[in-house]
Amino acid sequence: MFMVTIDRDKCDGCAACADACPAGILGMLDDGKADVTGEAYDCMGCETCVATCPNECYTVTEV
Template identity: 85%
Template sequence: MYMVSIDRDKCDGCGACVDACPAGILGMADDGKADVVGEAYDCMGCETCVATCPNEAYTVSEV
């Protein structure tokens, strides 16, 4: 099982991660930054968000 987390201080709101996430658990929050809108534990561990984010805002960890 994997869990995704976002360092929102690093996120610039480009939205690339939202479009790229195959699990569909990422979205944009009201403040214009990425956020986990689904269950963080639904993360597939593919690290597409990590590879897509230009600001290195994502961490995927095995739990």
């Protein structure tokens, strides 16, 4: 199982991560920042969010 962590202070709301996440667990909140909006346990650990985010907001760890 994997856990994705988002540093929302670094997020500028570009939505690249939400568009790219193959598990569909990332989305944009009303404040314009990304967050885990789906089931966190559905994270596949692919690190697409890490590779896509221009602001290095993401960390994926195996738990």
